[in-house]
Amino acid sequence: MPRYSKERKAAVLKKLLPPHNRSVVSVATEEGISDATLYSWLKQCREKGVPVPGYTQSDNEWSPDAKLAVVIETATLSETELGAYCREKGLYPEQIQQWKAACLQGAGQQEGQAKTAQKQRKEDRKTIKQLKAEVRRKDRALAETTSLLVLSKQLGALYSEDPHSG
Structure with a gap:
């Protein structure tokens, strides 16, 4: 499993979170990162209390x-x-x-x-x-x-x- 720098992770999350709210699939395709990794990052954001779109x-x-x-x-x-x-x-x-x-x-x-x-x-x-x-x-x-x-x-x-x- 590849390691991503904090800066890269932050840049990718920025695309997934408000105000951009792009879909996981489109960002995964664009960035060459697996969907599972992006969902994991979003889960980590939710656990930290960051409002994540598409999750009630x-x-x-x-x-x-x-x-x-x-x-x-x-x-x-x-x-x-x-x-x-x-x-x-x-x-x-x-x-x-x-x-x-x-x-x-x-x-x-x-x-x-x-x-x-x-x-x-x-x-x-x-x-x-x-x-x-x-x-x-x-x-x-x-x-x-x-x-x-x-x-x-x-x-x-x-x-x-x-x-x-x-």
Whole structure:
């Protein structure tokens, strides 16, 4: 089986993929490459999420990246252009509308998550401030207790020395 350079493979795939969408048989004849090799290359493209004409994919066979790319590509198309695009890709306009809604919903969720995270950070800062204040208070109480203990021992030592000395 002959090996083809990445550049040659890319050039041949360019003829098979949009906007050219030429048939596998015509490109195979023109390029002198077997049909099976070209079908294999198209399969690899599908697995990477590249929209391939003449192949109808179910929604879950499209990667999230490919769905987003389709939504972006079709955002500015007229209804007629969208119909032609869908025929080329083996899609339905309704699928693209669902993908667009899912993208927008995801963006909305992300915004909500960002707000939640910001609120959580604010609460965390407040908790940290309270904990630091409590630690300072306990440090002062510990220092005071230590001082009292030291003074108590010194006082005890002072009185215990007096009766023995006198």
